[in-house]
Amino acid sequence: VTGTTERHGRARVLDIGELPPGTSRTVEAFGMDIALFNVQGELFAVAAKCPHAGGPLCHGKVGGTPLPSAPYEYRWGMDDRVLTCPWHGWQFELETGESLFDPLVAIATYRVEVNDGSIYVSEC
Amino acid sequence: VIDCDVHNNLNSLSELGPWLDPTWRQYIESGGYGGFSLPNYPYVHPSGFFMGDAAPPSGGIPGSDYEHLKTQLLDAWDIDYAILNGEDILNISCIPNREFGTALAKAHNRWTLDVWLPRDERLRASIVVNVEDPEAAAREIQELADHPGVVQVLVPTGAHRGYGDRFYRPLFRAAAECGLPVAMHAGADGLGNNPPPTGAGYPSFYIEYHTLIFSSAMAHLVSLICNGVFEELPDLRFVSIETGVAWLPGVLWRLDANWKALRMEVPWIKELPSETVRRKVRFTSQPLEQPASLQKLRALLSVVDGMDEMLMFATDYPHWDVDVPAATGRKLPDGWSERVLHENARELYGLPAKAPVPVAAA
Numbered sequence: 036v037t038g039t040t041e042r043h044g045r046a047r048v049l050d051i052g053e054l055p056p057g058t059s060r061t062v063e064a065f066g067m068d069i070a071l072f073n074v075q076g077e078l079f080a081v082a083a084k085c086p087h088a089g090g091p092l093c094h095g096k097v098g099g100t101p102l103p104s105a106p107y108e109y110r111w112g113m114d115d116r117v118l119t120c121p122w123h124g125w126q127f128e129l130e131t132g133e134s135l136f137d138p139l140v141a142i143a144t145y146r147v148e149v150n151d152g153s154i155y156v157s158e159c
Numbered sequence: 160v161i162d163c164d165v166h167n168n169l170n171s172l173s174e175l176g177p178w179l180d181p182t183w184r185q186y187i188e189s190g191g192y193g194g195f196s197l198p199n200y201p202y203v204h205p206s207g208f209f210m211g212d213a214a215p216p217s218g219g220i221p222g223s224d225y226e227h228l229k230t231q232l233l234d235a236w237d238i239d240y241a242i243l244n245g246e247d248i249l250n251i252s253c254i255p256n257r258e259f260g261t262a263l264a265k266a267h268n269r270w271t272l273d274v275w276l277p278r279d280e281r282l283r284a285s286i287v288v289n290v291e292d293p294e295a296a297a298r299e300i301q302e303l304a305d306h307p308g309v310v311q312v313l314v315p316t317g318a319h320r321g322y323g324d325r326f327y328r329p330l331f332r333a334a335a336e337c338g339l340p341v342a343m344h345a346g347a348d349g350l351g352n353n354p355p356p357t358g359a360g361y362p363s364f365y366i367e368y369h370t371l372i373f374s375s376a377m378a379h380l381v382s383l384i385c386n387g388v389f390e391e392l393p394d395l396r397f398v399s400i401e402t403g404v405a406w407l408p409g410v411l412w413r414l415d416a417n418w419k420a421l422r423m424e425v426p427w428i429k430e431l432p433s434e435t436v437r438r439k440v441r442f443t444s445q446p447l448e449q450p451a452s453l454q455k456l457r458a459l460l461s462v463v464d465g466m467d468e469m470l471m472f473a474t475d476y477p478h479w480d481v482d483v484p485a486a487t488g489r490k491l492p493d494g495w496s497e498r499v500l501h502e503n504a505r506e507l508y509g510l511p512a513k514a515p516v517p518v519a520a521a
Contacts, residue, residue, distance in 0.1 A: 087419075100423055100426075101423050101426035102426060103426055103427070103429050104426045104427050105387075105390070105391070105427055106386060106387030106388070106390055106391045106427045107325070107386075107387070107427070108426075108427065109426065110426075123419075123420045124420035124421065124423075125419055125420060126422070126423070134419070135422060136418065136419045136422055136431075137419075137431075
């Protein structure tokens, strides 16, 4: 899908009906490939490729992860906030794009808005 | 020079008699218990484990005679401090009778502290513990930690489980609380009731065994990291003795990469494993790998960030593959020798600085 650039840095990419809850799509806007996620009605947009080996992030699972803990403790958290790359399992916080192992390793994130039934992304 | 691996030796187990319960004295003397491996040490160096000239002129086993050790090692190679690690006592982890193993460890420690240390102010001691009885090991550590000559706790690479397993935690906790590093020395793999020395079972030849001397050391290091032992015990310091260093880049690269993908399984790891190793773990140099090109050795040593602060010199006296301080110093990357030959060990063990040598004498 190629978005229609309305003004610099903002593009209409999909009808809202094209991205039902629980699905993801790769779209193109301002010359970038962007992975769009509808997580229970909340929309997220991040770079389409994992910085590690180029894995297609739109095929990654969105879920939670065990939070940093004391040895042998498992505390589940960040539900619906973590994107796992389908290739090697690198995990990123959907909202900030930061990887869970090093905040300096991150994917680009984009602002997503819905207006009049259309999804728009813009550069943060 | 600080020598982090010196093997003082008993001529016979019965020398430990004064520190043993009569039960164990009888076990050794009448029962005929002959040594620390059952039934015999299976891997033999074809021309002997010891340096050819290490047998004391007085008779006896290499490493058993202080005067000879003083002349041949401490004086000849200008050793400021030598850390005594014992010899076969390292193998007690393979003794099925845990009480006997623990009794031997305790007796050996008292023999080292009472008989060896008073002979020379350059000597320091590792205390040996029976890793397969971690509660007893913890009590022994607590009992001896305040002795001024004790610098660390010694365990073998040969053990029933990886050292990160919580079975061993009392030992590591006691050491961390007492401010003593735990040092793991290659040995006891495949002996007695210990697991085989490699993942491919028992090697046929000593050359295989000795080449693969690091295989369980790698497993223990990865086990300690992945079980979060350094997270749980932030004061713990760990030393790997006589296990080589050339494997380190590969293992750390793999562990770092795997953690990035698999941190869900071990969420208690909160930094790159290589960073933890850099801060908490030290490696002794002997037997330093010997590629044909010194340039390649230097390049490899430089691959691990911070290796200049992680490597500590050791001779392994009086063993056949002894490393000599001056020769090791020449092999190191430029500017490393001061740190490796003494400063890293001095910092870790808190040893007093050597009195400055007057300029005229230098």
